[in-house]
Amino acid sequence: MAVIHTDDSGDPRLDDFRHLSTADRRPDRPGGKGLVIAEGTVVVSRLLASRYPVRALLGVERRFAELAGELAGTDVPQYVTSAETMADVVGFHLNRGILAVADRPAPLTVDDVVTGAGTIAVLEGVGDHENLGALFRNAAALGVGGVLLGPGCSDPLYRRSVRVSMGHVLRVPFGDLTDWPGGLDDLRARGFAVAAFTPRPGSVPLRELREHAPGPVALLFGAEGPGLTESALAAADHAVRIPMPAGVDSLNIATAAAVAFYELASGG
Amino acid sequence: MAVIHTDDSGDPRLDDFRHLSTADRRPDRPGGKGLVIAEGTVVVSRLLASRYPVRALLGVERRFAELAGELAGTDVPQYVTSAETMADVVGFHLNRGILAVADRPAPLTVDDVVTGAGTIAVLEGVGDHENLGALFRNAAALGVGGVLLGPGCSDPLYRRSVRVSMGHVLRVPFGDLTDWPGGLDDLRARGFAVAAFTPRPGSVPLRELREHAPGPVALLFGAEGPGLTESALAAADHAVRIPMPAGVDSLNIATAAAVAFYELASGG
Structure with a gap:
């Protein structure tokens, strides 16, 4: 002592x-x-x-x-x-x-983050520290194995993110996916189905995702507002949406992620 | 003009x-x-x-x-x-x-709020304006018919709540449930199953709620931290939990509510 x-x-x-x-x-x-x-x-x-x-x-x-x-x-x-x-x-x-x-330890590799995980989250352009922290809290609560950060994401170890995550950024493994969107092909090669969240009509209702992707899933989220880039959407296997009534824009990104994490965690 | x-x-x-x-x-x-x-x-x-x-x-x-x-x-x-x-x-x-x-219009009655609704949220002790606003946003996005405010809730029309709700407090009907917890009996008499959220072991996993409550449901949430009072829990028909891994405390209340709203909206 x-x-x-x-x-x-x-x-x-x-x-x-x-x-x-x-x-x-x-x-x-x-x-x-x-x-x-x-x-x-x-x-x-x-x-x-x-x-x-x-x-x-x-x-x-x-x-x-x-x-x-x-x-x-x-x-x-x-x-x-x-x-x-x-x-x-x-x-x-x-x-x-x-x-x-x-101190900051050495960053984890993609291998460290995804090996053995059933569900992972992959983020593009999530720059808001509170949303990022909240997403890690939700990942921990709903059994997500890891988080990969694509371009434009902020640092999950910022003070505010650590606080909003309730410390779960220190527990849920995360790392950078530097090859973008090519790194998504690498995830696919590792056995993950890549499911991109978008409000577009024609995308699969979240409830039905498991029918299309019974194995490990990488859930791909863009920032609230702009959403995912075209190149990220094009690189995904599935486009998925959370059905909503007319006149409602969207959920907060961390909340949308929680709903998706829940759907996959609870078996479908 | x-x-x-x-x-x-x-x-x-x-x-x-x-x-x-x-x-x-x-x-x-x-x-x-x-x-x-x-x-x-x-x-x-x-x-x-x-x-x-x-x-x-x-x-x-x-x-x-x-x-x-x-x-x-x-x-x-x-x-x-x-x-x-x-x-x-x-x-x-x-x-x-x-x-x-x-101006503030005349408050809605319980009747106004619940008539025709399939799922409603009932809150006890939710004093945080941001959580309250976020809950209304999630209610709008996931098709919840109305919100009833039990004791200890703050005013959804506070400026911060209106902002965080993205204006959905102005669209989702809400009112006070002043008789507490007796008002829950009134909801039951109107055909609602009252489902109280609590992390207690022995409570029903959310995924199974629909098996117990196939009709209209009143989802009862307490504040993050203290949760629901004993009297509110005792007045409910079902105790429900969102299953979580060991070592994770809980979800934010608005996020937990979103997950529950999603589960009920998506049919079960």
Whole structure:
């Protein structure tokens, strides 16, 4: 146990936790990307249980006590301080009371993400950090094996995505699909049927997807609004829609994904 | 057509649009509740097509042009101004460029909400305006006939709920279920099976709900976190869960509702 009490907000050992509102941009770090930041006991405990190398924790006594079980035996530095000092360090009052920071591990390969998975999600142009985080939460809740990020997606390890995902971005395997849309052919070669979501008439109602794709499925989603590109749609095996009444535009992307994850998870 | 050009941010005819960030609290109006405010062309057009009595619109020329079809023949005052004047009036820069305000019509009765509906949602303790708005959007997209609000729910006509719902709070009928949980017996007497969502073991997997409830269904949801009260659970006919892997807490309430709406809409 490395428990360190400090009330000096200038303590250089707390530098990883400074100015959280801009912590996602770190020109001094590899790729300009920030550390992974977990906020609150639920997300911190998921980080501790993950493959991510935790660097340090900062929090108030009460929150450390709630995590005593998860922290037993770890030698990660645990900086215990007051809510006021914590606010001085991070730049605002953080009512979750505990933070952990971790390094980014080596990215997973497509192989790592898809091997053994029954259903995966593949995203194109999903730039909104909240939608991305929510999609990972839904993937975890509904048994999706992994997420592949095509072009135009934002970084699932941004602070806001980690928070909205409830820490599930740290559990659900993800990686980049850099060859686009050619990487979809690679998924097909691995045994996945590629099903692209689009409101177009003529696409298969989600309820019937299982009849066409009884094995592993890669569910392909574009951003709310623009949707998938023509080239992505052309590279898919099936076009799928969630039937909706006239006059309704669409569901939020993370919600549409949840409905699709549910449909495939529940057997069909 | 009542098109009025103005560049005077002090114009008293624009008072309905002032200080939008606090517009939900209006001690000077019935029940202390604000007017209904629609932001952006999509939501404004839904407001224009609704039963809500529109009082006025305020926006920039370009946005009015986009709504020309919807506005043809209306005699509602349309205040055309600059983005700067609009920002002065509402208190911040509003990049959606158009607003409409409406009076609150008389509330719907339970009878109005449920008559003819195949599936309805009944909410207890859903206080979060974003979740409430998202739930209405999902209800509209997945064919739910109406929403009843039990104790502890917030006001679906708050500005943030209207926005997050994409204006669907103005289309999906809703009303208060004031007798609680006795009002659930009333729904049962009207032919609805009452299905309460809870993660409890022993509850019916959502996929099997239709076997138990082939007719109209009232889907009962509590707030994320606390869930439904014991008395609400006791008053239901069925306890239902969305099956999830171990170690996952739950879905967001609006997302869980979407999955349930989908399951019932798609026939089972």
